[in-house]
Amino acid sequence: MHGPDDPLLQVRDLRTWFLTDAGPVRAVDGVSFDLRRGETLGIVGESGSGKSVCAKSIMRLLEEPARIVGGSVTFRGRDLATLDEEAIREVRGRDIAMVFQDPMTSLNPVLRIARQLVEAMTAHGRFTAAAARARALALLGRMGVPAPARAVRSYPHQYSGGMRQRVMLAMGVSNEPALLIADEPTTALDVTIQAQILELLRGLNADLGTAVILISHDLGVIANLCSRVLVMYAGEVVEEGSPEALLGDPRHPYTWALLNAAPRLDAATEGRRLTTIEGQPPDPRAWPEGCRFRARCPFAVARCAEHPALLPVGPGRASRCWVTQGGGALLTPARPRPAAPPPPAEAEPLLVLSGVAKHFALPREGVFAPRRILRAVDGVDLVVRRGETVGLVGESGCGKSTLARLVTRLHEPTAGSIRFAGQDITHLPQAAIRPLRRRMQMIFQDPYGSLNPRMAVGEILAGPLLLHGIVADRAAAARRVAELLDIVNLPARAAARFPHEFSGGQRQRISIARALALQPDLVVADEPVSALDVNIQAQIINLMVELQDRFGLTYLFIAHDLAVMRHVCDRIVVLYLGKVMEVAPAEALFRAPLHPYTRTLIAAVPVPDPALERGRRSAPLPGEPPNPISPPQGCRFVTRCPLAQPICREVEPALRADGRGGAVACHLAEPAVAGAGPG
Amino acid sequence: MLRYVAARLLTAAFMVLLATLAVFLIANSVPGDPVLSQLGDLAASNPATVAEYRQKWGLDLPIWDRYWIFLRGLLQGDLGSSIVSRRPVLADIRDYAPATIELASVAFLLSLLVGLPLGILAAVRRDSWIDNLARLVSLVGVSAPTFWLAFIMLAVFYGWLDWAPGPGQLDPVSFPPDRVTGLLLVDSLLAGDWETFQDAAAHLVLPSIVLASATLGLITRTTRAAMLEALSQDYVRVARAKGLRRRAIVLGHAAPNAMLPVVTLGGLAYANLLSGAVLTETVFSWPGLGRYTYQSAVALDFPAIMGITMIVAVVFVAVNILVDLSYALLDPRVVKG
C-alpha cells in the first residue's frame, strides 16, 4: 500500500507513442522519475522533446493516435496508466490538475467564468453548487483577480491573458489537488505578468503543499521555482538534479548547450558570442542508435555509439552521458564576440522620428456612441544612427509593432514626422515608398506566415531582385540567390525547396536572406527570434550580429526577451502605452535603469541562477497596463508606479536628457538621485 | 439592443424594397404577354378587348408608373389583385400560406430533431458506423433531387406498401376543420377533432420527409463539422483535465460553441422552406405557396408574382434578423450596441 513516505508519483520507463500511418512517433521513450509530496519539479528541453506528451500521459489526456505503449505511472500506489476511464476521470481535476500554455484559448468563450469554475468542483462531488460558488469567489480573490464577484459573472473575452491564467490557476487548485502540472503556463505572457503568475505558483506550493510539475523552455523560470529539474532530449530524460547543480555545473552536453545558448540578463555572457550546437533534433520515428545527442554533441567519443543509461553522477544527480559518467568535464569555451567596432557616436542619423503618433479609430460600440480612439503610438522621438542596433522593449500592447510599421511606412502616421536617410517620408504616397522599401526591410516573428508557401525558396529570393531591377537576368538572379543562401549558412540546393520543408530556424534564415537581397540600409526585425528554441535563437542572433558587422546594417530590433535585447542592442528604447519612458545605451540601461518602469521590467526577468532567483524576492510589478483608449492623466505609468507622487497624477513628465547619453521621462529620475531609488 | 433592432429593421425594409424592384424589372423584361396567356388566342385577336383588358389591369401605363402604383398599394397593405384568380393577392397568399407554413415547420423540426443528434454523435464517435451513417445522410440529403425523391417515396410508401396516404392535405372524404389559423394540425386540435388531426398528420409524413431531406443533410453536415472543430479546441482539453464526464464535455462545452454556425445555416434553411417548395408541393398536390408561385409564374400573373416576392423577401429578412439576435444571445463576444 501507499505509505506516507513513498513518492507521490513514480514514473517508470514511460513510453508514449503516436501510432501514425507512417509508423510510430516515439515521442516519450523511456522516461522515469519520482516526485515527492509538495515537491516542485521542472522539466526543460527543446520543442518536440516530449515534455507535453509526458505531462499529458500522466493524466491520460492524450489525443489520438497517442498510446501509452509501456511503463507505469504510479500515483498514490495506483498505476494511472492502466486505470479504467471512469477511475482516471475521478483523478483528473481532483487529485491531479493541469494548467496549459495558452490562457486565451483555455477557457470556453461562450460560458461564464462562474460556471467553468463551479463545474470543476461539482464534477467530483466534493462541493455542492452553492459551496463551489462561494469557493470560486474566494479562490479568484486569492489569485489576485480584482472584483471577483463581477469576474464570475463575466465571459472570458473580457479579460486579459494574465487574468485568464489566474482563473485557470484558481480552477486548477479548486479541489486541492496533490499535484498541479503547469505546461508552459507563462510562455504566452509578458515578463511582468509572468513574474506575478510564478509568484502565485510559489505561494500555492508553500501554502497548500501542492506538488508542482512545471514545464518550461526557460531555464530562468525553472530556476525561479523548482527544487529539482529534469532535462529532456529526444523523448528521454538526459539529466536530472537540483537547479543549482545543473545550471552551475551541467553534466550533460545538451544541458551545457542550452545554458550557453541563452543570452543572460546578468552580466555573465556580456560581450560573448553565444555558443550554439549545430543541427536539428533527431527524427522521433527513428531515434539514432547509441546516444541520441551524438550527431550534435561537441564532446562525443567512440563509446557514444552505445546507448547510455541515466546513471548517478553525483549526490542527487544523474546524467545520460558516457563522458560525464566517466568523470569527464564539460568546459565552457570563452569565445569572444568578433571585435565589432562600436558605432561612432556621431554617425549620420539614418532614421529620425519626431513626435510620431498613430491613432486608430475603433468601431463604435453603438450607432450613437462616441468614436473611440486607440492611441497605439502617441508622440515618439527617436534617432537611429547608421550602423547601430536600437531595441524597442515594453509589455505587449505598448506600441512596439505599430512603431515598426510606421517606420517602414506600412502605416501612415497620424502626427509627427519621419525622416529616412535625409528624406521626409511621413506622408509619401505608396508609389514613392516602394523604391525606398529596397533600403528598409522587415523580418517578422512568424517566418512561416511571411514566406509564400507555393513558391520555391529560389523564387522567393529572386523575386525582389528582379522586381527592383537589381540583377540583369535570371542567370544573374540565380547566382545572387546562391550567394544569399551562403551568407545565411544554407546550402545552395535549398533554392529548389519549398518553405514547409524547412524548420523554424531555417525559415528565419530564409527571411533574413530575403531581407538582405536588396542590400538594405535598415532592417526592422519584429520579434525575429521569439518563436525559436534557445539554440536556434542563438544561431539566428549570431547570424544577425555577424551580418551587421559584415554589411554595416542598421537594426531596429523588437523582442520581448530582455536578455536577448541586452545581448543584441547598442541602445534601447523603453515604451509604455505608446510613449517613450527611457532611452539609454543598453549597457547603462541594464546596469542602472533610471525609470521605475524599466527597473521593474528588468527585475521581472528570471535569471538561470537559482541563488540569485531565491535571494531576489521583490514583489513583482502589480497590475496590468491600462487600456490605451483611456490612458491615465499625468504620467502614464502612475497607476502601477511604486514611487508615484501627487505631482505624477497631474503633470506628464517630459523626456529629459539623463546626462549619460540617454533620456528619461520621470519626475523623480534626476541623474543625481538615480542611485538613491530602491533599485 | 433596441437601437440595434431598430437599425436592423430599417435596413431590412430597404432590402425588401430592393427585392421588389429587382423582380419588377425582371418580370417586365420576360418575353411573354400576360394578355395573351389570359385572354386566349381568340379574344386576343380583338384589339378592343385587348385595350380594355390592358387598361383595366393598368398594363398600358409606363413601367415606372406601374411600380409606383405597386409601392403605393404596398404602403396601404394592398398587394394588388391577381390576374388569374381576380382576388386580392394578399387574400390568395393568406389561403395558400398556412399549408406551406405547416409543411415547412414540420420538415424543419424533423431535420433538427434528426440532424443535430446525428451530427453530434458522428463527431463524438468519429469514423464509427454512426459517423458513416451521418455522412451518407448528408450526401444523399444534399445531392438527391427532390423531385425524384418525392416520386420514389410516393411510389413505395403509398403505391406499393400502402403505408402512407396519398397526395393532398387530407383524405378526400374528411372534412377540414373550421378555419382558425389555417394550420390543419392546429385547427383540428382546437376543434377537438382527433380523427382529422391524425389524418392531417399522416398526410404530412411523406412530403415533410422529402422536404426535410436537403435541410437534414445540411444540418447534419454542419453540426458534424462544427462539433469536430469545437472538440479539438483547448477548452475541451481543459474540460477533460477538470475530470468532467464525457456527456458534460460534449453537451456543455463543445455543443454551445458548435451551435453558432448551425444557427446561421438553420435560419436560412427555414426561410428557404417557408418560401414554398414548388416541386414537392406539386408532386404531393399540396395547396401551398410553392404551387401558387408555380401557377402565377406560368400565367405571368405579375401582381401575384410581386406579392410572393414581397413575402419571400420579408421572410428572409425577418429570419436573418432573428438569426443575428440569437447570435448575440448565444455568443457573448458579439458587440451589442
Ligand SMILES: Nc1ncnc2c1ncn2[C@@H]1O[C@H](COP(=O)(O)OP(=O)(O)OP(=O)(O)O)[C@@H](O)[C@H]1O
Ligand atoms: N498528434 C501527433 N501525431 C504525431 N506526432 C505527434 C503528435 N503530437 C505530438 N507529436 C510528436 O511528439 C513529440 C513530442 O511532442 P511534445 O508536444 O511533447 O513536445 P514538447 O517538448 O512539449 O515541445 P514544445 O516545447 O514545442 O511544447 C514531437 O516529436 C511531436 O512531433
Ligand code: SF4
Ligand atoms: S554520451 Fe557521448 S554523444 Fe552522448 S552526450 Fe555524452 S558525450 Fe555526447
Ligand code: SF4
Ligand atoms: S513620473 Fe511619477 S509615476 Fe511616472 S514613473 Fe516617475 S515617479 Fe512614477
Ligand SMILES: [Mg+2]
Ligand atoms: Mg509542449
